[in-house]
Amino acid sequence: MRVLLIDVNCKYSSTGKIVYDLFKYMNASGESAAVCYGRGESIDEEGIFKFGIDYETKLHALLTRITGLTGCFSYFSTRRLIKYIEVFKPDVVHIHELHAYFVNLKPLINYLKKKQIPIVWTFHCEFMYTGKCGVAYECKRYTIGCGNCPQLRAYPKTIFFDFTHYMWRQKRDLLHDYQKLIIATPSQWLANRTKLSFLGKNDIRIIHNGIDTSVFKPCASREDIQKEYRLKENRIVLSVASHITTDPNKGAKFIYKLANELINDDVHFILVGSDEQEIINHKNVTIVPTIKDQHQLARIYSGADAFLICSEKENFPTTSMEAQCCGTTVCGFDVGGVRETIASDAYLCEYGDIDKLKENLLKALKVDYDSTDALNKFGKVKMLNEYFDLYTQILGNGEGNAE
Numbered sequence: 013m014r015v016l017l018i019d020v021n022c023k024y025s026s027t028g029k030i031v032y033d034l035f036k037y038m039n040a041s042g043e044s045a046a047v048c049y050g051r052g053e054s055i056d057e058e059g060i061f062k063f064g065i066d067y068e069t070k071l072h073a074l075l076t077r078i079t080g081l082t083g084c085f086s087y088f089s090t091r092r093l094i095k096y097i098e099v100f101k102p103d104v105v106h107i108h109e110l111h112a113y114f115v116n117l118k119p120l121i122n123y124l125k126k127k128q129i130p131i132v133w134t135f136h137c138e139f140m141y142t143g144k145c146g147v148a149y150e151c152k153r154y155t156i157g158c159g160n161c162p163q164l165r166a167y168p169k170t171i172f173f174d175f176t177h178y179m180w181r182q183k184r185d186l187l188h189d190y191q192k193l194i195i196a197t198p199s200q201w202l203a204n205r206t207k208l209s210f211l212g213k214n215d216i217r218i219i220h221n222g223i224d225t226s227v228f229k230p231c232a233s234r235e236d237i238q239k240e241y242r243l244k245e246n247r248i249v250l251s252v253a254s255h256i257t258t259d260p261n262k263g264a265k266f267i268y269k270l271a272n273e274l275i276n277d278d279v280h281f282i283l284v285g286s287d288e289q290e291i292i293n294h295k296n297v298t299i300v301p302t303i304k305d306q307h308q309l310a311r312i313y314s315g316a317d318a319f320l321i322c323s324e325k326e327n328f329p330t331t332s333m334e335a336q337c338c339g340t341t342v343c344g345f346d347v348g349g350v351r352e353t354i355a356s357d358a359y360l361c362e363y364g365d366i367d368k369l370k371e372n373l374l375k376a377l378k379v380d381y382d383s384t385d386a387l388n389k390f391g392k393v394k395m396l397n398e399y400f401d402l403y404t405q406i407l408g409n410g411e412g413n414a415e
Contacts, residue, residue, distance in 0.1 A: 013043045015403055016102035018093070020109040022049040022060055024304050025254060026330040027108045027136050030221060030395075034106070035059065037396045046100055048093055050086075050114030063092040064114040072113035073168075080164070080173035082144050083110065083117040090116040094123050104403045106132045111139040111146055111168065121186040130192035130406040132399070134219070135202055136327055140183060141209035143176025144168055147261060147325045148205075154180065155208050167259070184210045194406050196399075198328035199349025219399060220352070222392030223333050228310050230339040230383055237282075237315030241298055245280035247377050250316035250340070252309070252331045253323065256285035257299060263322025263345070270320075270370055271297045279377070281320075284312065313338035318376040324363060326350050336386035343376040345369070355386035 015038055021028030022035075031047055038045035039059070050064030065088055072085040093115065097105070105124060110117060124131060137146040143158030145151070151162060159177030164170050187193065188210060195214050197203040198221045206216055234248060249270075253262045264283065271281045271294050284300045303309045313319065319335035321344030332342050332353040344350065346360035354360075357379070359372035 013403060014103045015045045016100055016105045017047045018107045020050050020112045021052050022047050022055055031108055033392055034399060048096055051112060061096055064089045069113050076168050077171050080170040080175040082168045086114055086116050089114055090119055103407055104130050104132060108134050109136055125190060132194050132402055132406060134196045141211050143180040149325055192406055194402060199352050201349040202327050219395055221328050221330050222395030223330055223390055225337055225387050225391045227306050228334045228337040230314050232311035232314040234315045237312055243280045245278050247279045248316045249279060249281045249318050249320050250312060251320045252284040254285050255287060256283050258287060261324050266322040266366060268294060269366055310338055313340055316340050318343050318373060320344055329353055333390040337383055337390055339381050339383040341376040341379045341381040343373050355389045
């Protein structure tokens with residue numbers, strides 16, 4: 013079986029780690045797998061190909077802002093991807109994220125359709141059934157065709173034009189008659205949202221994300237992290253997310269508010285996932301750029317007293333699972349699929365209720381969390397086996413390269 017995995021990232025970020033784990037698992041199982049990804053540093057490993065061209069990605073982002081179109085540019089990057097597919101000749105293509113300005117949707121999907129290559133498509137967000145949004149929040153316009161978008165200024169941002177109905181229609185036309193397409197979602201929440209869309213009649217499965225519990229396990233003490241980051245406070249609250257300080261969805265404003273209110277309570281907040289090192293006016297907050305070393309990330313999880321997740325919407329956050337597996341209590345807002353990532357006890361409240369969030373955080377800081385349930389529940393082996401079974405199912409009775 014030859015499986016090609018496509019994502020925005022590889023090896024790093026939540027989806028990139030899943031793709032890399034699948035790549036290693038399939039090859040170790042005697043199958044043949046390769047990864048094509050669009051953004052990030054080049055990875056010097058056989059079978060991993062960065063097709064995205066950095067300058068074209070920047071141009072794509074600029075053109076999206078000007079025109080209101082997204083997923084409609086990156087001509088040369090998409091040519092490179094299709095060329096790789098032609099050479100690799102996969103039996104199955106497993107797509108993850110295709111937003112983030114690195115691929116042109118129409119020629120890619122039309123090529124796969126022409127070659128009749130089966131697709132397993134894991135939705136980690138709502139981009140493929142909305143006009144443009146990765147997260148639709150409370151908006152349900154995707155159920156009637158989008159247009160008159162209330163979130164034009166949200167990612168992927170556009171300045172002038174609203175082409176969300178056009179892009180919604182393009183996605184519908186590309187996918188509505190795809191003969192061999194199975195959609196997987198990590199959470200029941202996202203599966204329910206997908207069923208409301210034009211893809212609702214497709215085969216939709218739920219496969220929960222899994223993590224590497226040989227890495228994400230208790231492995232450091234609070235004292236280790238205090239020393240490493242020169243912290244004076246005795247209690248550590250950790251939050252981890254991509255673009256944590258610049259993406260409004262990630263809820264940094266709530267963390268800063270808590271930091272202000274707890275400035276005299278011997279609590280220090282560490283925010284991991286900033287685009288760059290930042291200087292902020294909070295003496296009890298440390299901003300840390302994205303940590304690619306997964307063992308180092310596990311050490312910070314392990315040394316924290318509580319893990320805080322303040323996003324407005326989440327699908328199935330792997331950070332929540334990683335924190336619990338490292339022995340850290342989760343506290344945050346009960347949105348999207350967050351509750352589905354809880355192994356045992358957690359402290360969740362309604363989005364935006366800062367008073368309840370503070371109350372819960374103070375409770376969480378007193379808990380000595382036992383990681384046993386999380387380690388048993390969130391290991392990646394189950395996820396990898398379920399995707400292997402899905403590849404086999406979509407191929408039916410016979411295997412063979414699409415010529």
